[in-house]
Amino acid sequence: MRMYDLIIKKRNGETLSEEEIKYMIAEYTADRIPDYQMSAMMMAIYFQGMSAEETVALTMAMAHSGEMLDLSAISGIKVDKHSTGGVGDKTSIALTPMVAACGVKIAKMSGRGLGHTGGTIDKLESFEGFTTGISTEHFMKQVNEIGVSIMGQTMNIAPADKKLYALRDVTATVDNMSLIASSIMSKKLAAGADAIVLDVKTGSGAFMKKEEDAFALAKEMVTLGNMAGRHTIAVVSDMDQPLGYAVGNALEVEEAIATLRGEGPEDFTKLCMTLGTYMLIAGGVADNEDIAGRMLSDVIKNGSALRKLADFVAAQGGNAKAVYDTSLLPKASITEEILSEKAGYVKKIDCDEIGICSLILGGGRETKESVIDLSVGMILHKKVGDFVQTGESLATVYANDRDKLEVAKERFLKAYHFDERQPEKLPFIKGVIRQ
Numbered sequence: 001m002r003m004y005d006l007i008i009k010k011r012n013g014e015t016l017s018e019e020e021i022k023y024m025i026a027e028y029t030a031d032r033i034p035d036y037q038m039s040a041m042m043m044a045i046y047f048q049g050m051s052a053e054e055t056v057a058l059t060m061a062m063a064h065s066g067e068m069l070d071l072s073a074i075s076g077i078k079v080d081k082h083s084t085g086g087v088g089d090k091t092s093i094a095l096t097p098m099v100a101a102c103g104v105k106i107a108k109m110s111g112r113g114l115g116h117t118g119g120t121i122d123k124l125e126s127f128e129g130f131t132t133g134i135s136t137e138h139f140m141k142q143v144n145e146i147g148v149s150i151m152g153q154t155m156n157i158a159p160a161d162k163k164l165y166a167l168r169d170v171t172a173t174v175d176n177m178s179l180i181a182s183s184i185m186s187k188k189l190a191a192g193a194d195a196i197v198l199d200v201k202t203g204s205g206a207f208m209k210k211e212e213d214a215f216a217l218a219k220e221m222v223t224l225g226n227m228a229g230r231h232t233i234a235v236v237s238d239m240d241q242p243l244g245y246a247v248g249n250a251l252e253v254e255e256a257i258a259t260l261r262g263e264g265p266e267d268f269t270k271l272c273m274t275l276g277t278y279m280l281i282a283g284g285v286a287d288n289e290d291i292a293g294r295m296l297s298d299v300i301k302n303g304s305a306l307r308k309l310a311d312f313v314a315a316q317g318g319n320a321k322a323v324y325d326t327s328l329l330p331k332a333s334i335t336e337e338i339l340s341e342k343a344g345y346v347k348k349i350d351c352d353e354i355g356i357c358s359l360i361l362g363g364g365r366e367t368k369e370s371v372i373d374l375s376v377g378m379i380l381h382k383k384v385g386d387f388v389q390t391g392e393s394l395a396t397v398y399a400n401d402r403d404k405l406e407v408a409k410e411r412f413l414k415a416y417h418f419d420e421r422q423p424e425k426l427p428f429i430k431g432v433i434r435q
């Protein structure tokens with residue numbers, strides 16, 4: 001087999017066989033196919049697309065390119081959760097203890113973030129001493145004992161995807177549905193859970209700006225997961241404005257804690273309840289949505305979800321006292337209000353722009369080497385549909401550098417759009433895909 005022939009085949013719109021895809025991925029992972037040939041192939045796929053069979057073959061080949069984690073030492077059904085990402089997405093921090101408090105085992109691998117704010121791991125490091133650099137033995141034992149653990153993706157999980165994703169990132173070939181679906185699902189399949197609940201975001205702060213694209217991606221990933229024998233469900237949710245009110249690592253942790261106390265923002269609470277419901281059903285502890293919803297409400301009301309977060313933080317070396325006393329989380333030295341220069345109903349918020357403001361303040365990474373400032377970010381006071389008077393505060397900014405604060409403020413103000421009429425409230429959960 002020659003890569004050159006496979007490139008011609010795909011360029012001409014033909015279908016690659018499973019053997020050809022396996023060959024291409026194995027050889028590329030082993031550095032026997034150069035980046036320039038793989039770039040040509042990615043571009044050919046970008047224009048010609050992939051059939052359902054090709055996408056399955058690509059996903060499985062990438063999943064098997066490294067270690068396939070064996071979680072059988074953990075008793076019961078293991079459920080994983082994945083979000084396609086967005087601004088203010090602190091879901092795993094509240095959701096995983098909620099679900100674990102209901103008796104479902106969460107053995108999750110997470111990454112650090114590149115972009116707006118940190119990833120789940122960065123956010124969790126707001127608890128002093130918290131580490132995800134734990135051994136597989138520690139990970140398994142912790143899940144068996146307290147029902148939840150999150151470890152860093154330090155293992156050799158889907159190395160083909162790691163290489164290919166870096167290549168796609170610099171060759172303008174990221175946004176192809178089959179390539180995104182196979183990239184995400186190869187990592188999820190290799191991470192070993194029995195069931196996977198996906199949170200596919202749509203809107204101005206999401207990968208998938210258009211709702212129809214988010215649904216298509218959700219369907220594709222659900223099909224891939226189920227074909228691979230993992231019970232997979234996807235929820236399509238709104239990311240046309242930041243999730244909740246907090247954007248920034250420690251600020252988001254504080255909002256997740258408030259949510260576990262039953263004092264969370266409406267949209268974020270709704271998301272945790274919806275994803276949690278499907279995780280409880282997939283985990284076999286609830287038969288239907290009503291029962292699952294009641295169980296999740298109970299663990300918030302009786303404090304067991306909050307205690308689970310404290311147990312989880314302590315088990316991974318973090319200062320669990322901060323769960324009950326959030327003044328122990330990292331704090332910024334400057335706090336300032338952003339006052340509205342206009343009056344009217346908030347019609348639209350450029351969600352990506354809010355993320356960039358957090359990045360400017362130092363809350364995200366521009367490069368893999370950047371060091372994140374966990375304390376900075378903003379708390380929004382106004383979201384779409386709210387009425388604002390001129391001079392009223394749109395948000396409180398938390399910063400450690402006055403110059404960065406000024407740049408972020410200016411950009412923040414431009415991200416808000418107003419109208420005289422109150423905009424129609426659109427549903428936050430757009431739909432659920434399951435087979």
Ligand code: URA
Nearest residue numbers: 165174179180183184
């Ligand atoms: N996230 C991934 O892991 N892969 C993609 O291709 C896009 C988003």
